[in-house]
Amino acid sequence: MTGHVAVLGAGSWGSAFAKILADAGRDVTIWARRERVAEAIRTTRTNPEYLPGLRLPDRVDATSDAGEAISGAEVVVLAVPSQTLRTNLAGWTDFLAPDSTLVSLMKGIELSTTKRMSEVIVAAAGVAPDRVVVVSGPNLAPEIALEQPAATVVACTDVSRATLVQRSITTPYFRPYTNDDVIGCELGGAVKNVIALAYGMACAMGLGDNTRAMLITRGLAETARLGVALGADPLTFAGLAGMGDLVGTCSSPLSRNRTFGEHLGRGETLEQAQTATRQTAEGVKSCLAIRDLARAHAVEMPITEQVERVCHEGVDPRVAMAALMSRTTKPE
Template identity: 75%
Template sequence: MSRAAVLGAGSWGTAFAKVLADAGNDVTLWARRPAVAAAIRERHGNPDYLPALRLPTAVTATVDPREALDEAELVVIAIPSQTLRLNLGEWARYLKPDATLVSLMKGVELGTLKRMSEVIAEAAGVEPERVAVVTGPNLAPEIAAEQPAATVVACTDTDRATRVQKAIATRYLRPYTNDDVIGCELGGAVKNAIALACGMADALGFGDNTKATLITRGLAETARLGVALGADPLTFAGLAGLGDLVATCSSPLSRNRTFGEHLGRGETLEQAQAATRYTAEGVKSCLAIRDLANKHGVEMPITEQVERVCHEGLDPRVAVGTLMSREPKSE
């Protein structure tokens, strides 16, 4: 049994705290809002994010990061990706010297174009091999409901990956290990932009052919960028690549897909944000992913058009026309 801290009490952080507790760990959730922490402590639930979930008694909560991190061997980070560097810089002094840091975040940092594991290592001042990434087709409400699923634990330190694997293995969540951190993180980041495109396609009334095209060509974009950055191409055929992409692009539980539907109906970014009331990571990450692709000379036409819809006000119909009129080429 390990002492674990989960920093972030949103949907995925809360669901992951349940996973850790069900696997036999004592868990403290850090919540930004006192009301959320109180609900978890006193009523064993998080009605703001997962109203149907009853958390195990091994899960408690606090608004004090020092209390959450006290003696934690496993530190799981589940906050919006663009707030990571600032927050972790403040929390780093409370980390146990050999704690394993686990990223649940799926994004690329604006400006630096760094993956979340790279930001964690820099902000916390730790060696990269102390940082693991958990990613895959893991929609939080389904995990919270104990529906069978699998995930990937990626870490360059294979022994540490195995320890995290054992710490989160339950009868409903089957973790696999992988040493390709680059590929696993890019799969999780880029799929959010592709899911935005799939949501737009749904709102425009397009069918399964369109969505299958976006998924497969989106996977090709992801793999091209991954290979340019040193990832293993086979990673993108697995849970962290195709698995996560299919779930995020297909499910009504997907925040990015749902956000894309609002954009496809002609809403502005601000209107979509007001209607959904949550963070769709792909909206900000598509900017960083586009810049990362440009830096490495990689073509990512779907991601580019998603960025133009989100941040330049391009009509989604025009974006479709641009994609369909690109110069023909071999697959």
């Protein structure tokens, strides 16, 4: 690959991913929705709103003009909130090069359609599925920005395209693995946000390691059940995009979803938690779509069901935990 890369979205993960690309030798242009963010990146080499104190490499440029960022880009990285993807793509598609690779960093399920992000990209941008690459795994942006060792999964139905992206993001601190199971990698990334909300609630309620281990293990089980029903490889959920991402998101205080869950576990309303965290917790919206997806495929997802009840029906987290524990016993 020789052309420049566009990263559409100047949040913490989009900015950290731009740094990875630059450190791997690529020229990168970040698109920021707000001009003041783009100007800060251009003039100070920092993104003070999302990664304060981190100096971005000289290979990273920024603009608030999406057309300027995308034009001529060989790779276009999509790093916007999942529920805004379709609307954003409507204004971006005309700028895409005919065979550009579209890389999804998003971990969510679209509310109105229950589509995975790669499916939204295919439908909204009118591109073939083999042009879409999914990056998933334990991707806590602040740690990666500090060059702490991390690994990720690069998934695409076209393994050669996945390999090209893999080479473009390999650095001494960031190790990508390829995979052809797009469904499994995307579901692992989406559902772990919902389980992390439950984990955060448990932490705030003062529940201990047994409860936390239960939520991670049974959360992984319900993720895998849904994945298999949709055609994913069950082994994917034992890897970085499954267990790895789930453990990282649940256990880290850097996790937006865990932190949001902690606010809910302390008895705050959804609105109070949103005000306190000031960032998007993808699981809050995705839990609705994932619940609907599970019901459509007759898959039991009890943790997801209870998270949805807490977030959107006002159920007390303690009542939700009691409901989980009172389910009919059965073989593991």
